[in-house]
Amino acid sequence: MSAAQAPRAAAPDPAPLPGRPNRLRPFWLAALAAALAALCALSVAIGTREVALADMIAALTGQVDTIGQAAVAARIPRTLLALLAGAALGLAGAVMQGVTRNPLADPGILGVNMGASLAVVVGVAWFHVTSAQAYIWTAILGAGCAATFVYAIGSLGRGGATPLKLALAGAATSVAFSSMVIAVVLPRSDIAGGIRSWQIGGVGGASFERLSPVLPFLLAGFAISLLSARKLNALALGDELAAGLGERVAAARAVAALGAILLCGATTAICGPIGFVGLVVPHLCRLLTGVDHRWLLPFSALGGAGLLLAADIAGRIVARPAELDVGIVTAFVGAPFFIWIVRRQRVREL
Amino acid sequence: MTLPAPALDALIGNRRRRLSRRRLVIALLLSIVAALFALTLVLGQSYTSPGDVIRVLLGEDVPGAGFTVGQLRLPRAVLSVLAGLSFGLGGAAFQIMLRNPLASPDIIGISSGASAAAVFAIVVLSLDGPAVSVFAVAAGLGVALLVYALSSRNGVAGTRLILVGIGVSAMLESFILYVLSGAPAWTLQEALRWLTGSVNGAQLDQMLPLLVALAGFGGLLLSRTRDLEALRLGEDTAAALGVRIARTRIVVIVAAVGMIAFATAMAGPIAFVAFLSGPIAARLPGSNGSLLVPAALTGAILVLAGDYCGQFLLPSRYPVGVVTGALGAPYLIFLIVRINRSGGSP
Numbered sequence: 001m002s003a004a005q006a007p008r009a010a011a012p013d014p015a016p017l018p019g020r021p022n023r024l025r026p027f028w029l030a031a032l033a034a035a036l037a038a039l040c041a042l043s044v045a046i047g048t049r050e051v052a053l054a055d056m057i058a059a060l061t062g063q064v065d066t067i068g069q070a071a072v073a074a075r076i077p078r079t080l081l082a083l084l085a086g087a088a089l090g091l092a093g094a095v096m097q098g099v100t101r102n103p104l105a106d107p108g109i110l111g112v113n114m115g116a117s118l119a120v121v122v123g124v125a126w127f128h129v130t131s132a133q134a135y136i137w138t139a140i141l142g143a144g145c146a147a148t149f150v151y152a153i154g155s156l157g158r159g160g161a162t163p164l165k166l167a168l169a170g171a172a173t174s175v176a177f178s179s180m181v182i183a184v185v186l187p188r189s190d191i192a193g194g195i196r197s198w199q200i201g202g203v204g205g206a207s208f209e210r211l212s213p214v215l216p217f218l219l220a221g222f223a224i225s226l227l228s229a230r231k232l233n234a235l236a237l238g239d240e241l242a243a244g245l246g247e248r249v250a251a252a253r254a255v256a257a258l259g260a261i262l263l264c265g266a267t268t269a270i271c272g273p274i275g276f277v278g279l280v281v282p283h284l285c286r287l288l289t290g291v292d293h294r295w296l297l298p299f300s301a302l303g304g305a306g307l308l309l310a311a312d313i314a315g316r317i318v319a320r321p322a323e324l325d326v327g328i329v330t331a332f333v334g335a336p337f338f339i340w341i342v343r344r345q346r347v348r349e350l
Numbered sequence: 351m352t353l354p355a356p357a358l359d360a361l362i363g364n365r366r367r368r369l370s371r372r373r374l375v376i377a378l379l380l381s382i383v384a385a386l387f388a389l390t391l392v393l394g395q396s397y398t399s400p401g402d403v404i405r406v407l408l409g410e411d412v413p414g415a416g417f418t419v420g421q422l423r424l425p426r427a428v429l430s431v432l433a434g435l436s437f438g439l440g441g442a443a444f445q446i447m448l449r450n451p452l453a454s455p456d457i458i459g460i461s462s463g464a465s466a467a468a469v470f471a472i473v474v475l476s477l478d479g480p481a482v483s484v485f486a487v488a489a490g491l492g493v494a495l496l497v498y499a500l501s502s503r504n505g506v507a508g509t510r511l512i513l514v515g516i517g518v519s520a521m522l523e524s525f526i527l528y529v530l531s532g533a534p535a536w537t538l539q540e541a542l543r544w545l546t547g548s549v550n551g552a553q554l555d556q557m558l559p560l561l562v563a564l565a566g567f568g569g570l571l572l573s574r575t576r577d578l579e580a581l582r583l584g585e586d587t588a589a590a591l592g593v594r595i596a597r598t599r600i601v602v603i604v605a606a607v608g609m610i611a612f613a614t615a616m617a618g619p620i621a622f623v624a625f626l627s628g629p630i631a632a633r634l635p636g637s638n639g640s641l642l643v644p645a646a647l648t649g650a651i652l653v654l655a656g657d658y659c660g661q662f663l664l665p666s667r668y669p670v671g672v673v674t675g676a677l678g679a680p681y682l683i684f685l686i687v688r689i690n691r692s693g694g695s696p
Contacts, residue, residue: 109516153686164509168452171516172682175456179621179675182546187666200527275520325531331524338517339500342510 025295028288032302036083039309043079044072046313081206082312082326083305085271088218088263090304093278094285094297095225095260098232099253100151103283103341104163107143107264108275108334110170113201114177115146116268118184125184132213140217140265146173147261201274201327203312210270217266222301224259229293232256236291274327276334277304277311283341307333375634379647383431386654390427391419394662425552429617430653430670432560433549434627435568436613438649440606441624442631442641443571446578447602448511451685454625455610458515461619462522463493464611465545468618469529483559483615490611493518494603547620547671549657556616563612567605568646574601575640621671622678623652629685652677 045056052068059072089107096105107113119142123129129138150173154166231252234242239249267274285299308326311333315324391403402415407424441454455461467489471477477485497518501511526545577598580588589595610624630652631644652674660668 104513109520153683156687164513167513167516168457169686171457171519172452172686175621176675176679176682179546179672180679182542183668183672183676186542186546186668186672200524200531275524322532324528328524328528331521335517335521338520339514342513342517343500 025289029299029302032299032306036302036306036309039306039313040079040083043082043309043313044075047071047075047316077208077211078203078206078312079309081211081270082203082309084211084215084218085203085267085274086277086305086308087301088221088267088304089274089277089308090281090285091222091225091297091301092260092263092267093304094282094293094300095228095232095256095263096278097282098235098293099256099260100166101236102163102166104167104279104338106276106279106338107260108273108277109167109174109279109338110147110150111173111177112143112147112150112261112264113268113273113275114174114181115149116140116143116265117273118142118177118181119145120269121181121184125188132210136214136217136266136269139269140262143265143268144258144261146177147257147264149173151257200325201268201272201330202325203271203308204323204325206270214266214270217262221259221262221266224255225263226297226301228252228256228259229297232293232297236293272327274308274330276330276338277307279341280330280334280337281307283337376643376647379634379644379651383647383650383654386651386658387427387431390430390654390658391423394418394423425554425557426549426657427654428554428557429549429552429560430657431650432557432564433613433617433620434623434650434653435646436560436564436609436649437620437623437653438627438631439564439568439571439642439646440610440613441626441649442628442645443578443602443606444624445628446641447581447599449582449584450512451629452625453512453515454628455606456619456622456625457519458512459497459519459522460490460494460515460607460610461614461624462519462526464490464614465619466522466526466529468615469526469545473529473532480556480559483612486615487563487608487611490607490614491604493522494607498599498603545618545671546669546675547618547623548669549617549653550669552616560612560616563609567609567612570601570605571609572642574598574605575642578602578642579640617653618669618671620653620656621675622682623649623656623674626652626674626678626681629681 044060055066055068056072058065059069060076063069093106096107096110097103099105116139119138120129120135123134123138129135150166150169153173154162154169231247234245234247235249235252235256237245242252243249264278281303282296282300285296285303289295289299308330311329312326315326315329318324318329388400388403392398392400396418398415398419402412403419405412406415406419412419441456444453444455444458444460445451464486467485468482471482471485497511497515500518501514530542530545577588577593580591580593581595581598583591585595613620627645627649628641631641631648634644634648653670656673656677657670660670660673664673
């Protein structure tokens with residue numbers, strides 16, 4: 001639940017853009033929050049094991065006497081992780097789309113998540129990274145390097161970072177990174193078992209102990225991202241106009257990107273790479289809120305939390321009694337959406 | 351239009367010189383392929399004298415060398431050459447057709463499609479041999495046509511095709527991972543090895559379908575050389591030159607995908623070979639005219655050399671795909687930087 005509240009608490013004063021009053025926004029926000037609450041309830045209720053209502057309530061109050069209660073108790077941190085990761089990815093996607101002014105920007109497509117994965121794999125294989133803190137720092141470092149790298153390559157030459165150039169640079173970099181991950185892991189059969197979790201993202205096996213070290217990073221990321229909403233609005237006008245309005249363009253970009261990288265890196269460090277949440281959610285939210293980032297960012301965070309949680313629940317239902325990792329579900333939902341965006345518009349810049 | 355005689359002579363002379371230089375480049379590439387092939391046969395963990403190798407190739411029973419050369423090294427070398435030729439030729443055809451060196455089958459989802467089907471056939475249906483090839487080919491073609499269909503709207507724009515391909519590829523990759531996640535742990539290492547591309551455990555009698563596919567589809571592609579060259583000038587120009595664009599596109603897609611899918615079914619999607627061959631061949635001095643043949647030979651060289659490095663020159667044994675992947679990554683970056691600088695891509 002904290003993911004649902006954090007972005008809302010940190011959101012700056014909501015004021016509709018002049019000339020585009022949108023009285024429905026608070027209503028949508030409330031609807032989204034209600035949907036999120038319902039999804040949380042479902043997530044705790046649904047799983048491989050059917051649990052009676054009484055046991056569920058008992059588990060929520062902290063009892064773990066029967067197997068059913070224990071199962072429900074294990075679903076609580078998982079739900080929380082899905083909420084946090086989803087919110088982080090949705091928000092990071094919205095920020096990235098704002099920073100690059102590119103409708104196809106997404107931490108998965110731009111290779112940022114894969115960069116974090118590669119960094120962690122290299123750290124584990126060669127530098128004996130074992131502590132949770134070190135994991136997170138390594139992942140964030142990797143995410144930052146990958147993001148800078150892809151953006152730098154994609155924006156060379158005429159026209160700056162066009163959707164095609166960024167997407168190609170990201171896809172190519174992802175392919176390169178994933179073959180490097182395999183190159184690092186193949187001769188090391190001792191860590192090959194863990195490789196899978198660095199290829200597909202999942203929220204299974206979450207626990208409060210694993211969650212807590214990443215919280216400060218996520219909170220910092222949320223704060224930086226949400227506070228840069230006004231700057232992103234200025235950037236949306238174009239670099240020249242933003243500079244003319246007194247915005248320091250490069251600094252604004254860097255700060256907002258830092259927020260997104262913190263979110264992606266921290267999320268990848270605990271969940272592995274989860275793609276497409278950051279792509280789908282901001283586009284859907286833009287339909288509800290318009291382009292004002294002060295609304296779009298909190299909406300995207302809530303929407304991302306909802307989408308990831310729904311994907312996780314779907315993964316538990318579809319493959320019963322086994323589970324489908326959430327990263328697979330989001331790819332199957334998100335990739336058609338990506339194609340739809342590509343087909344729908346002439347992929348113009350935001 | 352008639353030119354004065356001296357100018358015409360100069361023009362013809364130029365053309366001859368270019369053609370002969372092209373022949374020289376192709377001959378050079380061929381001899382490198384032959385040299386690497388011979389090296390693979392002669393020198394492995396142990397040295398076999400060239401005389402023994404030739405006697406094994408002629409079918410004689412040579413004690414000691416018969417198994418190493420005949421059963422281990424020869425199939426490996428043959429598969430390397432065939433797969434390399436297929437990847438190089440197919441990849442270059444795509445790059446020329448879409449006029450973007452980044453639009454290689456590795457990146458727009460065709461390799462992923464073939465891999466997904468092959469992994470599915472191996473892990474879930476427990477098939478092997480030719481059946482896997484059939485699956486891979488069908489899926490590769492299906493994915494290519496799907497990408498083509500999804501990106502056609504008022505004609506197929508190259509840009510849209512590439513982006514749709516990236517999306518489809520992402521979906522297929524996660525499908526592959528899903529299938530692998532259900533695989534028993536002891537096959538996982540093997541599956542990973544296959545997914546990077548490897549010519550381990552090749553057998554000569556399985557090589558026939560690949561050879562037939564290469565000959566058939568390759569011939570089809572090479573017969574379209576002129577149309578492809580015209581497409582390089584842009585669609586409007588090509589249409590004005592009398593190229594039937596939609597038909598050429600379909601033929602090229604079917605031929606290139608068929609070849610690549612067969613090679614993928616046998617050797618796995620050897621990383622970046624399809625992507626690298628064309629641009630490397632284009633940078634060779636004096637390689638003007640069609641890129642198809644030099645690119646195919648470059649592909650064979652990449653796979654042969656990559657496999658040799660992976661087996662003997664590195665501290666631990668790597669499958670060929672890891673070597674080409676590691677080689678490919680920096681070159682890819684260099685290429686993207688170059689293309690974006692010159693503003694060549696759309």
